[in-house]
Amino acid sequence: MTFINYLKDRLLILLGWAVLSLLLIGMVWLTPDLHGFWDNLSYLLILQLFLVFLFFTVDYYRRKKWYQSFDPVDDTQLQQFIEAATSNEERVVQEYVNQQVRQHHLLTEQLLSSQKDQKDYLDSWIHEIKVPLAAVDLILNSIEFDIPDDKFFLLQNELQQIDEYVEQILYYSRSDEFVNDYLIQEYSLKKIIQPIIRSQANYFIQKNLQLTLAEEDANVLTDAKWIEFIFRQLLSNAIKYTPDHGKITIEITTKSGGVELRLKDSGIGIPPEDLGRIFDKGFTGENGRKAQQHSTGLGLYLAKTLAEKLGVGLTAQSTMDVGTTMTLFFPRLDYYHEER
Numbered sequence: 001m002t003f004i005n006y007l008k009d010r011l012l013i014l015l016g017w018a019v020l021s022l023l024l025i026g027m028v029w030l031t032p033d034l035h036g037f038w039d040n041l042s043y044l045l046i047l048q049l050f051l052v053f054l055f056f057t058v059d060y061y062r063r064k065k066w067y068q069s070f071d072p073v074d075d076t077q078l079q080q081f082i083e084a085a086t087s088n089e090e091r092v093v094q095e096y097v098n099q100q101v102r103q104h105h106l107l108t109e110q111l112l113s114s115q116k117d118q119k120d121y122l123d124s125w126i127h128e129i130k131v132p133l134a135a136v137d138l139i140l141n142s143i144e145f146d147i148p149d150d151k152f153f154l155l156q157n158e159l160q161q162i163d164e165y166v167e168q169i170l171y172y173s174r175s176d177e178f179v180n181d182y183l184i185q186e187y188s189l190k191k192i193i194q195p196i197i198r199s200q201a202n203y204f205i206q207k208n209l210q211l212t213l214a215e216e217d218a219n220v221l222t223d224a225k226w227i228e229f230i231f232r233q234l235l236s237n238a239i240k241y242t243p244d245h246g247k248i249t250i251e252i253t254t255k256s257g258g259v260e261l262r263l264k265d266s267g268i269g270i271p272p273e274d275l276g277r278i279f280d281k282g283f284t285g286e287n288g289r290k291a292q293q294h295s296t297g298l299g300l301y302l303a304k305t306l307a308e309k310l311g312v313g314l315t316a317q318s319t320m321d322v323g324t325t326m327t328l329f330f331p332r333l334d335y336y337h338e339e340r
Contacts, residue, residue: 006060006067017052021045066090119173126170133163153206160202164236168298171229175305182223182310189252189261190217192224196232197250203239204248212249218259220330226306227328230314233299234263234326241324242267258331265325270318278316279304 007014028041066084081101085094137159144152190213197211204211238248242265249264270278274285282297307314313329 003057003060006063007056010056014052017048021048062086063090122169122173126166126173129166133159133166153202156202157206160199164232165296167229167232168296168302171226171302171306172298175302175309182226184221184223186219186221187224187227188217188219189259192227193231193250193261196228196235199232200235200239207239207242207244207246209239209242209245210247212247214249214251216252216254218252218254218330220259222310222312222330226310227312230303230307230312230328231261231263233303234328237299238263238265238267238324238326241265256332258329261328261330263326263328264323266323269320269322270316270324271320275316275318279314 024045025041063086066086069082069084081098082094085091140152140155140159147155194213197213203209235248242248246266248266249262251260251262251264253260253262271285274283277283278285279300280297281301283301284297304314307328311331313327313331315327315329316324317327318324
C-alpha cells in the first residue's frame with residue numbers, strides 16, 4: 001500500500017479534524033474578546049495540520065511491513081503465514097488470513113493425494129489392460145486363416161487403434177514426471193522411426209499409400225522412447241487424413257543449426273483457422289469432427305508438450321487439399337560438436 005492510498009483510507013479522520021477546526025474558528029469569531037487571537041489561531045491550525053500528517057507518516061511506516069506482507073508480488077500468497085501484526089486489529093486480520101492459509105494447505109494436500117491415487121490407479125490399469133490386448137492379438141493371429149481377410153484386417157486395425165489409445169493415456173499420465181523418465185543419448189533418426197513405420201504397415205497396405213523414406217540419416221542427442229511416441233502420433237495423423245492411393249514422404253536434413261525430420265503427406269490439409277490451434281489440448285478441429293475415426297485431441301498436444309520438454313521444435317505447415325508437413329527440429333548441441 002502506498003502512502004497516498006493510506007491517506008485516502010483516513011479521509012474521514014482528516015474530515016473530522018477539518019470540522020473541529022471550523023468549529024474552533026467559529027467559536028473564536030463569535031467571542032468578542034478573542035478577535036486579536038486570529039494570528040495565534042492560524043499558527044495553531046498549521047501546527048495541528050503538521051502534527052496530523054506527522055502522526056500519519058509515523059503510523060504508515062510502522063504498518064508498512066504489515067502492508068507489504070499482503071502485496072501480490074508472486075504466487076505464494078496462500079503458501080506463507082502472516083506474522084507482522086503489531087496491534088489487536090491487525091492480529092484479528094492476521095489470524096483470519098492464517099486460517100485461510102491453513103485451509104488452503106489442507107485442501108492442496110488432499111487434492112495432491114487424490115491425484116496421486118488416480119494416477120496410480122491409471123498406471124496400474126494401463127499395465128493390466130496390455131495383458132488382455134496381447135492375448136487378443138495372439139488369438140487373432142491364430143485364427144487368421146479361419147476368417148475372411150477383410151474381417152481379419154478390420155479386427156487387427158481396431159486392436160491396434162485400442163493399443164495406440166492406451167499408449168496415449170500412458171504417456172499423458174507420465175508427462176508430468178518427464179524429468180524422472182528420460183535418457184538423453186546419441187541415436188540414429190532412422191533407427192528410431194523405422195520400427196514405427198513397420199508397425200503401421202497394415203494401414204499403408206490397406207489404403208495403398210506410397211511411402212518415401214529419405215536415404216539420408218543423422219544422429220541426434222535425444223530420448224528414443226519419447227521421440228518414438230511423438231513420431232507415432234504424427235505418422236498416425238498423416239495416415240488417417242491421407243486418402244487412398246496418397247503419398248507420405250519422410251525427409252531428414254542436416255543444417256547448420258541442427259537436424260530436421262519432416263513428415264509430408266498428400267492429405268486433406270488443415271483449415272487455416274485451425275492450424276494455429278492443432279497443438280491445443282482437446283482441440284479436434286474441423287477434420288477431427290468429420291473423420292471416420294474421431295480424434296481425441298490429445299495426440300498432437302502430447303507430441304508438442306513432450307517435444308518442448310526434450311528441447312525439440314515441432315511445427316506444422318498445411319495447404320487445404322494439398323497436404324500437411326510436420327517438422328521436428330533437433331537443435332545442434334555445441335558442446336557435443338566440439339573437437340576433442
